[in-house]
Amino acid sequence: MILNELELLARLTDPDPGRRVIITPIVNPREQFGPTSVDIRLGTDFKVVDVANVAFLDPTAGPASDQAPVMRSYRVPPERAFILHPGEFALAASMEFVRVPADISVRVEGRSSWGRLGLLIHATAGFVDPGFAGSITFELHNVSRVPIALYPGVRIAQLCFFGGNPTRLPYDQKTYSKYSGKTGAFESNYHLDPEYEAIRRRRSGSGRASPARKGAEGKPVPGSAPPVGQVSAPHDDSQQQ
Amino acid sequence: MIAESAPALRQKSLRTLASLMGRLARARRFVGDAAPEARSPGAAVASRLGQRLDVVFAEVAVVLPHIARWIETARDPGAEPADQPGLAAIDPGLAAMSDRLAAIERALLKLPGQMPPPPEAFEVLQAVVGDANLAPIVLVGEDLEFDADGFIPLPVWLALAPLEWPRRAVAALALAGARPVEAGGHTEVPPADVGTLDRQAASVLGPAYGFALVERWLAQLGASVGSRAATGPDALPVQDPPALGDRIAAVAVELERRGLLGGELQRVFQDVVAGHLPPASASSTEVSASPSRTAGTPLERAYGREDAEAAEFAAQRLSAGILASARPGLDLATVRAGRERLLAREDCTPEDVYQVLDGLREVPLSAAHILNGGWLALERSRLTWLSDALASPDPVRAFGLRVLALDALVLKSLETAGVHRLMEARA
Numbered sequence: 001m002i003l004n005e006l007e008l009l010a011r012l013t014d015p016d017p018g019r020r021v022i023i024t025p026i027v028n029p030r031e032q033f034g035p036t037s038v039d040i041r042l043g044t045d046f047k048v049v050d051v052a053n054v055a056f057l058d059p060t061a062g063p064a065s066d067q068a069p070v071m072r073s074y075r076v077p078p079e080r081a082f083i084l085h086p087g088e089f090a091l092a093a094s095m096e097f098v099r100v101p102a103d104i105s106v107r108v109e110g111r112s113s114w115g116r117l118g119l120l121i122h123a124t125a126g127f128v129d130p131g132f133a134g135s136i137t138f139e140l141h142n143v144s145r146v147p148i149a150l151y152p153g154v155r156i157a158q159l160c161f162f163g164g165n166p167t168r169l170p171y172d173q174k175t176y177s178k179y180s181g182k183t184g185a186f187e188s189n190y191h192l193d194p195e196y197e198a199i200r201r202r203r204s205g206s207g208r209a210s211p212a213r214k215g216a217e218g219k220p221v222p223g224s225a226p227p228v229g230q231v232s233a234p235h236d237d238s239q240q241q
Numbered sequence: 242m243i244a245e246s247a248p249a250l251r252q253k254s255l256r257t258l259a260s261l262m263g264r265l266a267r268a269r270r271f272v273g274d275a276a277p278e279a280r281s282p283g284a285a286v287a288s289r290l291g292q293r294l295d296v297v298f299a300e301v302a303v304v305l306p307h308i309a310r311w312i313e314t315a316r317d318p319g320a321e322p323a324d325q326p327g328l329a330a331i332d333p334g335l336a337a338m339s340d341r342l343a344a345i346e347r348a349l350l351k352l353p354g355q356m357p358p359p360p361e362a363f364e365v366l367q368a369v370v371g372d373a374n375l376a377p378i379v380l381v382g383e384d385l386e387f388d389a390d391g392f393i394p395l396p397v398w399l400a401l402a403p404l405e406w407p408r409r410a411v412a413a414l415a416l417a418g419a420r421p422v423e424a425g426g427h428t429e430v431p432p433a434d435v436g437t438l439d440r441q442a443a444s445v446l447g448p449a450y451g452f453a454l455v456e457r458w459l460a461q462l463g464a465s466v467g468s469r470a471a472t473g474p475d476a477l478p479v480q481d482p483p484a485l486g487d488r489i490a491a492v493a494v495e496l497e498r499r500g501l502l503g504g505e506l507q508r509v510f511q512d513v514v515a516g517h518l519p520p521a522s523a524s525s526t527e528v529s530a531s532p533s534r535t536a537g538t539p540l541e542r543a544y545g546r547e548d549a550e551a552a553e554f555a556a557q558r559l560s561a562g563i564l565a566s567a568r569p570g571l572d573l574a575t576v577r578a579g580r581e582r583l584l585a586r587e588d589c590t591p592e593d594v595y596q597v598l599d600g601l602r603e604v605p606l607s608a609a610h611i612l613n614g615g616w617l618a619l620e621r622s623r624l625t626w627l628s629d630a631l632a633s634p635d636p637v638r639a640f641g642l643r644v645l646a647l648d649a650l651v652l653k654s655l656e657t658a659g660v661h662r663l664m665e666a667r668a
Contacts, residue, residue, distance in 0.1 A: 005594065005598065006580060006583070006584070006594070006597075009576070009580050009597065009598060009601070010577070010580060012576075012601060013573040013574075013576045013577045013580070013601075015573070015574075015577075022563060024558075024563065024564055024566070024567060024603060025564075025566050025567035025603045025605065025657060025658075025661050026567075026601045026602060026603045027602070027603070027661055027664045027665070028602065028664070029595070029598040029599050029600075029601045029602055030595050030598070030599065033595075033598050041660075041664075043656075043657070043660070044656050044657075044660060075656075078659055078660050078663040079663065095657055095660055095661075096564075097563060097564030097653075099563065133562065133563075135653075152660050153660040153661075153663060153664050183564060183649060183650060183653040184649070184653065
């Protein structure tokens, strides 16, 4: 059942900390609260794929510490804009910190004002599990034909809260939860998914070259497996925040 | 916007920490053996931590010129390097804080005998801290040789974070006190000015400044317990401004109230106070006798009741892993009561609903509140973290990651509060 504004108010002020929803900071409730949603704002940190460092994405190897980072981080001070160009993709963090109890899940949705300009705020992962705590990560994509200026502090998305029975598997206690407690725009940890381990083992057993093997200038050696380790995918398996 | 490579930076820091694992193992053996001068493992830990902090202060003092230059650049848009746009747009609240710290550091740069920074030991990576464009970043070079008995690698982690700022101020003032006299007998920074700078730092940083001073005193105790003389140009000045003792005493009582100074560690701390609190504490007694200084808890006396409450709120949130950029304008019970009254009515209008929802509006915390909340959280957790870390298979990493997580949360809180203030100004 989706929570209306007064039901959400009750959960935001619940005397039991274990049942309380936390959204902080709440800057202006009149602007942010709707009948069944709360608007959230854009934070100050962004990440974009540094395509010059990426051959292609392969999850069978994780980021290697001796290689250049693939995602570039940008901090945008207040009053300045991050420009998202047509066709560009960027990760961003919400200004708000959100904590969800075990009996509530959340959908992250765009706002129509931005949708009409061609800005998508998530690629595929718009679901927040019960038990999640941290900033909401946006997967920004400009599908219009003009650049869009994005300012920290603007309302860019809305959260819809759904009540239900408490889960016994809250997100922060999942075996493979990867993003709990994060407060910035964190890149994908997709290479940590356990299914890739079998592929890595099989490759290793078959005697294939290490995927990270490189030439003197850091370029892939012909015939070797792709330079995958440093790659950070700009999308996630699900929002799972 | 500032392009940065925070992941690479952190990875570099982690590698540095990993390289210190061996030293930590030696330190563990040392603690296990318990130096004969130390009266318990707890005292040994405190002394070793103190020695480590002494090294930290020496390093930080050397880096001060870099910090001052960064602050000058950040405050002057015309001097903004082309490859570092955005420095001029730091949050006004933080800029004000940096301004006052810069005044302290500028004065220190005039001190005679100031050692030039060894470029091979320190590397100024970029003019931002980790993920934020809020403060200088100084990373200890990986090849820097630490003390052979190095214990906790605080330099690497805390130099990256705003939690380090109070330590910088303490080191700066200590440096000023230690080197006030020129060969000709004149001082470029007279003791009176040092006292002024000290009071400015205390007003900017609040009790966190006191906590940093306590750390420094523990460091001096460590030097004496470990049969090491207080070394370096940053040794604590003997003649502290009178207000200093008052603040330290307040912090001591506050730490005791929080159970952070129990048992052996409390005796260690008492030794520090007894050995180092200058006679000028008589002046602090005089100050404390005024009615306005006797009300409230020690933390409130040192910082002001509202400030203390705000810092305490921030500390509770940060300790729970929650962003601490703002606090509720109304207490939750009041907002709940408003909702109940609304539900009991049949003629409720949208404006009535908005009036109740308005109770959820939060007020941004100041940078000093957040910083002090971070220090309170750190002081409460440090010993537990140290204990947990020593039981971990990778203790340095375990301890470092927890400090890093708290620092990241403090950074995000500072940054978010800045945006929040901007939104409030618009309203």
